[in-house]
Amino acid sequence: MRRQIPEVVVSRLPTYLRALALLKSEGIEFISSRGLGARLRMTPAQIRKDLSFFGKFGRQGRGYSVSRLHRELQQILGLDKTWQMALVGVGRLGRAILDYKGFAPEGFKIVAAFENDPNLIGKKVSGVLIEDIAKLETSLKDKKVDIAIVAVPSSDAQVVIDKLVKSGIKAVLNYAPICVRVSRGVRLQGIDPVLALQGMTFYLARG
């Protein structure tokens, strides 16, 4: 169990967690690193090494208790609480995000939404009141928001993210297709289908 855990290790934990949830729903009680590795297309050694950063969760000869490891990973990833999120930008994409049913079961809740279009402010979408973006800072603090989702046009994204950071937000999920700059200490994850596609065409183009 080391002090500083490599980012690449952390980035794999959510996929482990998801695989374990599936195993649980299949009624499987124990899984070996080899079995998990086969499902995830990874080497057993990597899984064991990754987990060893956080403790000893397995039993020789048996493998890992699915429910135990699931619980441990949830706790390690900080998923044993509900995270409050705010959405900025309630256009077409923003509405799809508000509608998305996949967040809540994983403990992510959208509790606020912001727009600058006066026609939308004051309305409710998917049960969330749309507020004026001018009230961003106060409202974020009132509602104890942890994470912001940015779904504004690319041209506005940097300004919006700067505002969010100034308001004390420490994690941003950005849907705008731009290279954003963020101060150290703030986590930023991009969701960008075009980048994903461009990463595949390289290989498609050469057979």
Added chain:
Amino acid sequence: MRRQIPEVVVSRLPTYLRALALLKSEGIEFISSRGLGARLRMTPAQIRKDLSFFGKFGRQGRGYSVSRLHRELQQILGLDKTWQMALVGVGRLGRAILDYKGFAPEGFKIVAAFENDPNLIGKKVSGVLIEDIAKLETSLKDKKVDIAIVAVPSSDAQVVIDKLVKSGIKAVLNYAPICVRVSRGVRLQGIDPVLALQGMTFYLARG
């Protein structure tokens, strides 16, 4: 210029391309590896090394011609053609994808859409005719589709992807939040906001 290029290098090229497009739009004609690195928060050495896998594009004392490097990267990534895509699953998410305006300008075109809901089959959404998923294989070949986008419920995703692969598809952009298994030789990219969020909560939970 090596034969086998590391995946991690390829994965960075799209971000370089995007930064160059921005520089171009700003009217900047030359950029050094240091200047580009400052924008992307990367070391100049990494950028130079990455590019050196593909050729010599810079000029000593000046840096890189923005438009030249942009063109070269487009070509390297296979983006000097239009890629034909098919969407499977025209639910809420699928419709948002059909509506998305970001694909076309980058050379990605959705030319077909498939559903199993009879109420949708035969209708047009965002100019694309929705076909019966039973006609997947023939239609994909007729329309010379290169890439498939999967936006079906998680429970159907593996079956759909197997069908796509059997139909000869070599690249899949998957929006379903599951661990998919794909045969070697097929590229798979996942778009999964929950995984992205879970990767951030680890750090949020420890200050």
Added chain:
DNA sequence: CCTTGTGAACGCATTCACAGCA
């Protein structure tokens, strides 16, 4: 036989540092 956990070995990606050139 089956497992895990782990130090050591390995291999690959990043960074350094400098020759070569404008």
Added chain:
DNA sequence: TGCTGTGAATGCGTTCACAAGG
């Protein structure tokens, strides 16, 4: 002076291989 391109060095992540336990 500025910069690129690149071999060499470094550092880090993955894999190996085995002791220990069931």
